[in-house]
Amino acid sequence: xxxxxxxxxxxxxxxxxxxxxxxxRAYATDEDKMxxxxxxxxxxxxxxxxxxxxxxxxxxxxxxxxAVGVNSVVRLNNCTLHAEMMAFQLAQARVGAFxxxxxxxxxxxxxxxxxPCAMCLGATLWSGVRRxxxxxxxxxxxxxxxxxxxxxxxxxxxLKRKGLEIRHGLLRDEAVAVFDxxxxxxxxxxxx
Amino acid sequence: xxxxxxxxxxxxxxxxxxxxxxxxRAYATDEDKMxxxxxxxxxxxxxxxxxxxxxxxxxxxxxxxxAVGVNSVVRLNNCTLHAEMMAFQLAQARVGAFxxxxxxxxxxxxxxxxxPCAMCLGATLWSGVRRxxxxxxxxxxxxxxxxxxxxxxxxxxxLKRKGLEIRHGLLRDEAVAVFDxxxxxxxxxxxx
Numbered sequence: 001x002x003x004x005x006x007x008x009x010x011x012x013x014x015x016x017x018x019x020x021x022x023x024x025r026a027y028a029t030d031e032d033k034m035x036x037x038x039x040x041x042x043x044x045x046x047x048x049x050x051x052x053x054x055x056x057x058x059x060x061x062x063x064x065x066x067a068v069g070v071n072s073v074v075r076l077n078n079c080t081l082h083a084e085m086m087a088f089q090l091a092q093a094r095v096g097a098f099x100x101x102x103x104x105x106x107x108x109x110x111x112x113x114x115x116p117c118a119m120c121l122g123a124t125l126w127s128g129v130r131r132x133x134x135x136x137x138x139x140x141x142x143x144x145x146x147x148x149x150x151x152x153x154x155x156x157x158x159l160k161r162k163g164l165e166i167r168h169g170l171l172r173d174e175a176v177a178v179f180d181x182x183x184x185x186x187x188x189x190x191x192x
Numbered sequence: 193x194x195x196x197x198x199x200x201x202x203x204x205x206x207x208x209x210x211x212x213x214x215x216x217r218a219y220a221t222d223e224d225k226m227x228x229x230x231x232x233x234x235x236x237x238x239x240x241x242x243x244x245x246x247x248x249x250x251x252x253x254x255x256x257x258x259a260v261g262v263n264s265v266v267r268l269n270n271c272t273l274h275a276e277m278m279a280f281q282l283a284q285a286r287v288g289a290f291x292x293x294x295x296x297x298x299x300x301x302x303x304x305x306x307x308p309c310a311m312c313l314g315a316t317l318w319s320g321v322r323r324x325x326x327x328x329x330x331x332x333x334x335x336x337x338x339x340x341x342x343x344x345x346x347x348x349x350x351l352k353r354k355g356l357e358i359r360h361g362l363l364r365d366e367a368v369a370v371f372d373x374x375x376x377x378x379x380x381x382x383x384x
Contacts, residue, residue: 005205005209005210005213005215006258006259006282006283006285006286007282007285007286008202008203008204008205009202009203009204009281009282009285010200010201010202010203011200011201011202011203012200012201013197013200017197018197021197023197066198067198073290073318074290076290077284077285077288077289077290078281078284078285078290079280079281079284079290079291079315079318079319079320080272080277080280080281080315080318085272088271088272089201089270089271089272090198090199090201091198092269092270092271093198093199093201093269093270094198094199096269097269098265098266098268098269098270098271098382099271099382099383117314117318118310118313118314118317118347119311119312119313119314119315119317119318120311120314121310121311121314121342122309122310122311122312122313122314122341122342123271123272123311125310125311125339125341125342125383126265126271126272126309126311126341126383127271128271147317149314149317149318149350150313150314150317150344150346150347150350150351152342152344152346152347154342154344155310155342155344157342158341158342159342190290190291191291191317191318
């Protein structure tokens, strides 16, 4: 408490994400997209960089990666930096707009290695992505003893009414395997 | 789409917040705290800096301001930068921890000029604040045509079960007056 105004906050990915992401590739199918989100979650755990969660935002039609995120809560001392939140913010910085659904923009898709928590579900609505692909389920994350916050069937129904298309449980086993790795390595449960 | 990796994102307050916040003052009462949140919302509108929403995080016992936030969605092209989200992140940067409820920390209180949206409600849970003071209501914001996302009575009940103390409608009329100013000035509804 020794400065009158808190410093600015910087949100940046670890350099190693470039070893996981192929920025030139067309991630064509839903499974291609989800495998990238899960690969990011796995590498985040293997490097001891954060929680077992990864996410990526794609242009749906071209399959190009716009931005990715990895859970960075502990690494950056910032409770808001779930994987989805990083991916949304970096994607919006890249396109230079506060929504990925602006006039003339292509459809954007989020792939996340786990169902979004309450915060990330809300941000998904504000982000402008039109499709959402989820790997592990809320119950899977809670079995790992992460709190996921107040998300209900009616929360998802709200997003669907707004026109979002949502798939749950895509490559769930592969996503849950990363949770198992996290548990085996003794990873921190920062909000249990 | 011309760089392989999106740039880092920087989250910083406008310089004028130092004209609104007294970093040395003890904001003793709930009303003192709320008046600061509302003053930030008002100045954000008057300066054309963003939506009519302000927030501040305090040490409950001393009344000292740890960090503040103003809606910065349009200014920083970032859908996640609601006032509460800025305040949480800047507070955590200042204390150097990903939770404001860490071992040995004092109780922290959030004052926000409007009921949190779905995203901010989730982040409130992760932030570690133990008390939440809200000014204008969700219905007030929706009358202004802002979408607030999936927040239900059960969402608030979830936070209360986790031990958070919550007050709604504190100085509501003063908070709503800022919404009226925003409408009169033709402010953008960025997520309607």
